[in-house]
Amino acid sequence: MNSSYLNFKDKNILxxxxxxxDRYWHGGTSRISPEAPVQVVKVSNIEDRPGGxxxxxxxLAxxxxxxxxVGVVGDDENAGILKKSLEKEGVECHFVYSPALPTITKLRVISRHQQLIRLDFEEREDTLEQNEKILEAVTECLPNANAVIFSDYAKGCLAGVPDLIEAANKQNVPSFVDPKGNDFSIYQGATLVKPNLSEFEAIVGKCESAKEIVDKGNALREKHSWDALLVTRGEDGLVLLQDNHNPFSLATAAKEVFDVTGAGDTVIAALTAVYVTSQRFxxxxxxxxxxxxxxxxxxGTASITSEQLEVIMFARSRTTNFGVLSPEQVREQIKLAQLNGEKVVFTNGCFDIxxxxxVAYMRQAKALGDRLIVAVNTDASVKRLKGEKRPINDLKHRMAVLEGIGAIDWVTCFDEDTPKELIEALSPDVLVKGGDYTIDSIVGADHVINSGGEVKVLTFVDGYSTTSIIEKANG
Incomplete structure (x- = not known):
């Protein structure tokens, strides 16, 4: 992973x-309407988000x-809501106002994380006057742009897109298109066009194999003079086609699909942003x-920050994501887990024998969250704590045995007498100790609590101790 690809300082994308x-009405459903066989939603929260x-x-912001x-909006309240929310995030808006049209609004009714219905408020207009105003605004903005994205939802704003692409090419600004419709000739000369599979097949016909996608895709790309074509295929991943390059395919990164709303927007945004820094498709x-x-x-529509994307890419670059890892590697894995909403549990000890x-303790600890990390004292640390005859098993062997316990996700080590520095570096969600501790006496507890985490004390299973096992072995 090259983190410089996420350094967007001084980069501007149009x-x-x-x-x-995108408007969301959230509420609970507990009854059926007496007027018709439909659910009644008691709206408790209204949320507005930029869409399209x-x-x-x-x-990008x-x-x-x-x-x-640059886009077309109505002269109405929703245009004001949209502009305010965008400007709050640092987006510079150059809207073309059309008093005859409403601002396109999509209302979704959500209950228990499920979308029940979507209501669209929109009218299409693509007059010559509107097209000229858009071209004027784009031409004004292009000199400051490192790239331009044309996000086409077939609502009329991009009816004059051939002229817009030509304007970008004249100023040597690369253009990236998220297309719509059954005529891709309007995107002639674009740098990259990104249809999904159904949009692609609407142009080239049904594709029965990956080879057919490649063959038809290359023909389409050459026909319309695109530098690259990216076909997104949902759960089947992506296919990138470039001139004089072998096809590049990727399996989808999605582990669980909760809502595809805005996924295509994210692809074109991240794709263009990284291209302006890497210059590599x-x-x-x-x-x-x-x-x-x-x-x-x-x-719903969601976004990702460069910091979050950097964490994901860093973790992906590691061949080993679980088991015995260095503290630095574990730190990145914890970031990724927490980013995905997983609760990370931490415990530590010598674990000599x-x-x-x-084992029972580890299972109890794991039950407190989603991921369990076990930090082990190094051999030098054990000697300082337990005496010169300890440990019986060296660090490598102790960590290998812990790695084999199914409840444990990550095993790492620390050389200090206590794991205080490691806990502060890792910032787990739950800190666990076994034995007769009080929370205020547990090393690292203050840091975890101050960071919004929890500290738990578990009782060891009676009848077992490393010391008694060693004494028994020595007769």
């Missing part, structure tokens, strides 16, 4: 396309990119895939 307001091209702009947005696609995998695990009490 977004042009169909902006909309506005969501692309928001995604969250990544830390300087963003300018392959790198851009890899980052975009991971970003999309993150957001589809969230409800493992016995059933230890």
């Amino acid at each position: 977004v042009v396309g169909d902006v909309m307001l 091209a506005a969501n692309v702009a928001l995604g 969250k990544l830390g990119v300087s963003v300018t947005l 392959v790198d851009a696609v890899e980052y975009a895939n991971q970003a999309a995998g993150f957001v589809v695990g969230k409800l 493992l016995h059933p009490g230890h």
Whole structure:
């Protein structure tokens, strides 16, 4: 992973396309309407988010990119809501106002994390006057842009997209297109076009194999003079096609799909942002895939920050994600786990001779969260604590045995007498100790509590101790 690819300082990306307001009504459902066989939703919360091209702009802003947005809105309250929310995130809005049209609004009714219905408020208009105003705004913004994204939702804003792409090419600004419709010739000369599989097949016909996607995709790319074509295939991953390059395929990064709303917006945003720093399509696609995998695990339109994306890419670059890891490697894995909403549990000890009490303790500790990390005293640390005859088993052997316990996700070590520094570096969600401790006497407890975590004391299983096992062995 090259972290410089996420350094977007002084980078500006222009977004042009169909902006909309995504509105969510959240509430509980407990009864059926007496008027019709439908659920009654008692609305308790109303949430507004930028959607469409506005969501692309928001995604770029969250990544830390300087963003300018051009789009068409109505002269209404929703346009004001949209502009205010975007400007709050640092997006510079150059809206073309159309008094005859409402701002496109999509209302979703949500109950118990499930979308019950979507209501669309929109009208389409693509007059010559509107197209000229958009071209004027784009031409004004292009000199300051490192790239331009055309986010097409077929609502009319990009009816004049051929002229917009030509304007970008004249100023040597690379253009990235998220397309729509059954005529891709309007995107002639773009740098990269990113259809999903159904959009792609609507143009080239049904593809029965990956080879057919490649063959038809390359023909389409050459026909329309695109530098690259990226076909997103949902759970089947992505395929990137470039001139004089072998096809590049990636499996989807999504582990669990909760809501695909805005996933395409995330792909085009992350893809373009990374391209302006790396100048490599392959790198851009890899980052975009991971970003999309993150957001589809969230409800509604979601975004990812450059810090979050860096953590994901760092963890992905490691061949070993579980088992015995260095403290630095564990720190990155914990970041990734917490980023995914997982609760990380930490415990520590010498674990010189493992016995059933230890195993039961590990299972209890793991039950307090999603991931368990066990930190082990080094041999030098054990000697200082237990005496010159300890440990019986060296650090490598002790860590290997712990690694084999199914409840444990990560095993690491520390050389100090206490794990205080390690706990402060890792910041687990739950700190666990076994024995007759009080919480205020546990090393690292204050840091965990002050960080919003918990501290738990577990009782060891009676009848087992390392000392008694050694004494028994020595007769």
